[in-house]
Every structure is written in C-alpha cells, then in structure tokens.
Amino acid sequence: MRIWVSRPEPGAGRTGRRLAGLGHVPLVAPVLAVRPTGAALPAEPPDALLVTSANAVEALAATAGAGALRGLPVFAVGSRTAALAEAAGFGPIYDAGGDAGDLARLVAARLARGRRLLHVAGAERKAEPGASLARAGYALATLVAYAAERVPALPEAVAAALAAGQLDAALHYSRRSAAVAYDRAEAAGHGGAFRALKHYCLSADVAVPLEAGGIVAHFVAVRPREEDLLAGLAEAF
Structure with a gap:
C-alpha cells in the first residue's frame, strides 16, 4: 500500500x-514539528521521572542539568519510550507497556504515595496520568520540555x-x-x-x-x- x-x-x-x-x-x-522549549528543571529535585512519549525523553536528554536526574527511577508509558530513556542513560526504567492508565497503576504499585514526580511532557498534553496520580497523593510537577507545532x-x-x-x-x-x-x-x-x-x-x-x-x-x-x-x-x- x-x-x-x-x-x-x-x-x-x-x-x-x-x-x-x-x-x-x-x-x-x-x-507537526517538535521543538524543544528550553524550559529549566524545577528547583526541587524529584524522586522519580514520568515520561509519556519518546519526544519527552529526547527533549529531557537535551535539557540543561538533566545529568543530575540520572539514577532516578523512570516510569515510561511504553517500550519505545522506555528503550530511549535507557539508551539516554536514565534509569532504572519501569515500562508500563500500555497507556496512561497503565502508567498510573505502575507508579502506584512501585512508588510510595507522597513522593515527588516530575512529568516530562509536551506543551499540549492530556490530563492523564497526572490527574490520577495527583488524586492518589503524589506530588506532581510538570516540565514542558517540547512543543509540537502545526x-x-x-x-x-x-x-x-x-x-x-x-x-x-x-x-x-x-x-x-x-x-x-x-x-x-x-x-x-x-x-x-x-x-x-x-x-x-x-x-x-x-x-x-x-x-x-x-x-x-x-x-x-x-x-x-x-x-x-x-x-x-x-x-x-
């Protein structure tokens, strides 16, 4: 075809x-054309990273100071995102192997409530998994690392x-x-x-x-x- x-x-x-x-x-x-935003990392370091796309991993790797995040647990939405995070030197990696709901459930199973999560995301994103994780008691910050322009x-x-x-x-x-x-x-x-x-x-x-x-x-x-x-x-x- x-x-x-x-x-x-x-x-x-x-x-x-x-x-x-x-x-x-x-x-x-x-x-769509993906562009890094150049946004700075939050002042307070997280306990784990949340990545919901391959673009997020690539943008994070190019973010100033990202080296300090290596060694933190990374919760990835799927296998491609997980593989890119591992190749970029982040980890340990936890692969949800599915969608936003699977990712929220994986975090809940692996990480104690009340821990700080940094969601590396795009400028336009869905409410999940952030909404579910916030309701579950996690402290969630968002790094808008890239934007996809029409x-x-x-x-x-x-x-x-x-x-x-x-x-x-x-x-x-x-x-x-x-x-x-x-x-x-x-x-x-x-x-x-x-x-x-x-x-x-x-x-x-x-x-x-x-x-x-x-x-x-x-x-x-x-x-x-x-x-x-x-x-x-x-x-x-």
Whole structure:
C-alpha cells in the first residue's frame, strides 16, 4: 500500500523505514514539528521521572542539568519510550507497556504515595496520568520540555499524491496529528480524497477527530503500540 505517515520526526522516518521493510510505499510528510522549549528543571529535585512519549525523553536528554536526574527511577508509558530513556542513560526504567492508565497503576504499585514526580511532557498534553496520580497523593510537577507545532499547510507531496489518487492509506499516531492532517487536507481542497483513504489509528482516542468528521477508521489498534498498528495493515487490508 501507498501510506501517508503524518507523525512528527524522528518517529516518522523510523516508521517509514519499517513500512518499506514490510513491502509498503511510505510517504513521510509530518504535519507537526517538535521543538524543544528550553524550559529549566524545577528547583526541587524529584524522586522519580514520568515520561509519556519518546519526544519527552529526547527533549529531557537535551535539557540543561538533566545529568543530575540520572539514577532516578523512570516510569515510561511504553517500550519505545522506555528503550530511549535507557539508551539516554536514565534509569532504572519501569515500562508500563500500555497507556496512561497503565502508567498510573505502575507508579502506584512501585512508588510510595507522597513522593515527588516530575512529568516530562509536551506543551499540549492530556490530563492523564497526572490527574490520577495527583488524586492518589503524589506530588506532581510538570516540565514542558517540547512543543509540537502545526505545519502551516498540507505538505506539497501529500497534496500532489491525493490529487493524483496515489495514496491508499494514512497512519495516525496521535489525536492531534490526525486532527491536523484532516484539517490541512480539507483546507487544501483534498478533503474528499483524504476521507477515501483507509485510516489506521494507534488507539480509539487517536480516531476521535476523524470520527467527528464522519470518517470511519479502517483499523484501530487494541493496544497503543506500533507493533499492533503495523500488524493491522495486513489484518485489515
């Protein structure tokens, strides 16, 4: 299949290479660009780190003074995030292997209530797992380490491919990137071609903006893992 990968880099390129290895033809054209914020670490050191994306790990590694955090427990939402944290020298690592709910439960099982958590996150983020952990009695601080900026217009390569009928599907890794992809396609006059694609979503949450526009996701991964999403390409085609 000819598949549009709209997630931001560096994940987009990695996904494109995996798709090519599976025999697909990827069109890597992100609709979000991740930028570090340069935010400073809080003055009070945490007892553990909470990371909910690979982008958070990469931004944290580039943050001034991050070396002082090495040796602290790191609670990571999934295997990719956990592996990047370990490769960056952080840890010990605890891998929730799932979603925000799994991550909150892992923290509760491993860390005493009342401990200080530093959530390394993006400028736009969901309430969970922070809300659940705060209610459970953890002291939660947030380091806004990166921001994902929308591209101003539909990437030219995608516009050309949609106009020529040269795309079969799109992969969606976040609710925000799915929403921006849909919005930019509509604004460029290619909304009909976009809606006609097969849409593969990492989770039910990711599919929400598509469904709000009347688009039925062709495949939604049961677990928010890339392995499950890519396996769906064969199962749902």
